[in-house]
Amino acid sequence: MKPSPFDYHAPRELGxxxxxxxxxxxxxxxxxxxxxxxxxxxxRLAAPSHLVDINRVAELDxxxxxxxxxxxxxxxxxxxxxRSPAVAAVxxxxxxxxxxxxxxxIRNRGTVxxxxxxxxxxxxxxxxxxxxxxxxxxxxxxxxxxxxPAEAFFTGPLESAIEPDELAVSAFFPAPPPRTGTAFQExxxxxxxxxxAGAAAVVxxxxxxxxxxxxxxxxxxxxxxxxxxxxxVCARRPAASxxxxxxxxxxxxxxxxxxxxxxxxxxxxxxxxxxAERALRVAAAEAERVADxxxxxxxxxxxxxxxxxGANGAGEDSE
Amino acid sequence: xxxxxxxRRYAISLTVNGTVREATVPARRLLSDCLRHELGxxxxxxxxxxxxxxxxxxxxxxxxxxxxxxxxxxxxxxxxTTVEGLAGPGGExxxxxxxxxxxxxxxxxxxxxxxxxxxxALLRDNPAPTEDEVLEGISGNLCRCTGYQNxxxxxxxxxxxxxEAEGGAA
Numbered sequence: 235m236k237p238s239p240f241d242y243h244a245p246r247e248l249g250x251x252x253x254x255x256x257x258x259x260x261x262x263x264x265x266x267x268x269x270x271x272x273x274x275x276x277x278r279l280a281a282p283s284h285l286v287d288i289n290r291v292a293e294l295d296x297x298x299x300x301x302x303x304x305x306x307x308x309x310x311x312x313x314x315x316x317r318s319p320a321v322a323a324v325x326x327x328x329x330x331x332x333x334x335x336x337x338x339x340i341r342n343r344g345t346v347x348x349x350x351x352x353x354x355x356x357x358x359x360x361x362x363x364x365x366x367x368x369x370x371x372x373x374x375x376x377x378x379x380x381x382x383p384a385e386a387f388f389t390g391p392l393e394s395a396i397e398p399d400e401l402a403v404s405a406f407f408p409a410p411p412p413r414t415g416t417a418f419q420e421x422x423x424x425x426x427x428x429x430x431a432g433a434a435a436v437v438x439x440x441x442x443x444x445x446x447x448x449x450x451x452x453x454x455x456x457x458x459x460x461x462x463x464x465x466x467v468c469a470r471r472p473a474a475s476x477x478x479x480x481x482x483x484x485x486x487x488x489x490x491x492x493x494x495x496x497x498x499x500x501x502x503x504x505x506x507x508x509x510a511e512r513a514l515r516v517a518a519a520e521a522e523r524v525a526d527x528x529x530x531x532x533x534x535x536x537x538x539x540x541x542x543x544g545a546n547g548a549g550e551d552s553e
Numbered sequence: 554x555x556x557x558x559x560x561r562r563y564a565i566s567l568t569v570n571g572t573v574r575e576a577t578v579p580a581r582r583l584l585s586d587c588l589r590h591e592l593g594x595x596x597x598x599x600x601x602x603x604x605x606x607x608x609x610x611x612x613x614x615x616x617x618x619x620x621x622x623x624x625x626x627x628x629x630x631x632x633x634t635t636v637e638g639l640a641g642p643g644g645e646x647x648x649x650x651x652x653x654x655x656x657x658x659x660x661x662x663x664x665x666x667x668x669x670x671x672x673x674a675l676l677r678d679n680p681a682p683t684e685d686e687v688l689e690g691i692s693g694n695l696c697r698c699t700g701y702q703n704x705x706x707x708x709x710x711x712x713x714x715x716x717e718a719e720g721g722a723a
Contacts, residue, residue: 235602239560242580242626265627272622273603276583285580289627313616337693339671340604342616343623425692 237275240285248373251288251401256375258284260398265289266308269336269344270352294403299324303368303408308348308401312341324409327366327416327434331358334418337426350387351402353394356428356454358418360388364459365434365451368407372400379403388458412528413439413446415520419513420453421505423496429453430497431505433485435513437473439521444470448481448518450510454502455489462488464514473518481514482507565629569594570638580626585609587625588635596636596666600695607694610667611635617674636666639673648718649673652711653704660698667694672708681712 243258245251255262263282265271266289274280288294288308296307299320306315315321316332335341335349335358349359350370363370369381374397387395396402410416420432432453440446445468452460467484468476491502560579567574569592576591585602588594588611600606602621609620612634639647646654649672659665668691675682675690682690687708696704 236583236586237581239579239581242561242563244626265624268622268624268627269604269619272583272624275581276602276621287624287627337607338675338690339607339610339617339619339693340622342613343618425689 235276237272238278238281240281240283243284243286244290245286245288246290246292248291248293248401248403249375251286251291252373252375252399254284254286255401256399258286262286262398264351264401266348267311267344268348269340270348270354288401296404297321301409303406304328305404305406306346307404308345310346312344312346312349313338315346316341325366325407325416327362327410327418327436328407330416331362331418331434334358334420334429334432340426347402347405350405351394351396353388353390353392353458354428355388355391355456355458358420358429358432358434358453360384361432361434361451361453361459362418363405363407364388364461365436365449366408366410368405370394370396370402371404371406372396373403374400381406384459385461391457410436411438413441413443413521413525415517415522415524417513417516417520419509419516421509431455431491431502431509433506433510433513435510435517437514437517437521439518439525440470442472443522443525444472445476445518446470448514450485450513452485452489452506452510455491455506460489462510464510468514473515473522476518478511478515482511485510563626563629565626567592567625567628567630568632570634576625578625580624582625583621584611584623584625584628584633585620588620588633591625594635594637598663598666600663600667605695606664606667607671608664608667610670610694612670612674615674615677617671634670636669639669647673648714649676649707649711652707652714656703656707656710658699658703658707664694664696664698668696668704672711675708676712676715680715682708 243254262284265285265287294307295309297310298305304321304325312332316329322329364384369383370387371381373379382395416436418434420429422429433450435450438447448464448468450462467481486503486507489506491499493499562577564577574592585599588597598608600608604619604622610617611620614632
């Protein structure tokens with residue numbers, strides 16, 4: 235239960251980190267929060283010959299909130315993102331999902347970008363990035379940075395599009411469009427465990443409060459987060475009269491989970507349908523509240539579209 | 554601890570329980586092992602060594618973290634508080650320690666150092682937690698003896714003791 239020996243590198247600047255990675259590829263591994271990597275090192279499931287510890291690269295400890303979305307730097311810890319009122323105001327799905335990630339003590343150390351790079355299909359944050367259509371920014375020595383969209387980033391269980399000489403420097407989670415609600419629902423054997431099934435949902439209403447767009451990303455339902463567009467099944471009806479059973483059936487048909495010691499594939503499929511429907515209903519209700527709030531604000535103060543509305547969702551845990 | 558011959562070692566300096574401590578460790582030395590073996594602070598217990606049990610929880614710059622999921626070299630120069638640093642300067646028990654004693658919140662005691670560190674930070678950030686907040690706060694610490702009921706009671710009791718102490722001081 236001790237890691238194998240490795241050559242340790244502790245760069246202080248991003249350029250230095252990229253040089254070290256370029257020089258050690260494909261034998262280098264990046265250490266950020268270490269809450270997934272160090273268990274793997276301790277159990278010797280991973281034994282990289284070089285470890286590049288980015289914890290001293292201060293410029294990566296960044297969290298910037300814009301009206302367009304939230305950019306999370308590679309050293310931003312789960313806890314910092316979870317507790318940021320500005321993040322909750324722009325993208326409430328992030329704190330809602332983060333509250334389901336492991337335990338508070340793990341979240342003090344683990345990083346959002348690290349969780350994305352780890353690319354566990356049972357984890358919450360890859361599903362959040364996938365359902366929002368976010369991107370991961372990758373940097374490489376001597377090359378321009380590149381932004382990889384979520385659908386191209388996650389390539390398999392614990393596999394992503396990141397090359398051995400690349401460093402994920404940040405991730406971007408877009409803000410929701412107007413009249414949009416989000417939710418995360420999951421079931422785990424014990425609180426803090428990886429979920430047996432779960433879904434992140436985003437619902438956008440049209441001006442008549444009918445469902446214009448409905449998407450989910452399902453966890454533990456395939457080799458990568460499984461994104462399903464259920465807009466057609468929702469058939470532009472208001473949430474109250476949508477055919478939710480048809481939505482759940484479409485989710486069950488759209489996922490292909492595996493058996494394991496925690497649950498059978500059949501049970502996971504059933505559970506994913508239930509949780510996706512539940513997440514979509516909560517997200518639709520949230521979207522209605524957001525739309526109502528905006529209408530009320532417009533009438534009373536004459537504020538036009540484009541103001542920040544996500545605060546309506548802040549603090550609404552999806553559990 | 555057997556060492557691989559020729560493995561590079563790093564001189565690090567940690568402020569542990571208010572005292573600057575120096576150690577020379579290989580990069581792969583876990584903070585938990587550094588505290589126990591290099592610095593002789595065996596109050597930090599090592600249970601699962603992969604982040605599940607919470608026994609090795611210490612405070613890193615005041616925030617509870619798993620010392621078995623942290624390399625000592627990574628936290629060179631930082632402040633660490635272990636269970637040995639929770640009591641007052643004269644050795645008097647902290648409110649959290651007193652509450653654990655009063656409420657019989659430990660039996661074998663193996664998990665207790667991790668609980669004490671976790672709960673100390675929890676009550677500092679949230680001096681009057683609800684039942685749900687207590688359960689969430691200690692959800693990452695496992696206890697195989699108590700069944701948790703007395704630990705939960707102790708957290709609430711520690712909140713009372715802290716409030717009384719602060720009320721008395723004001």
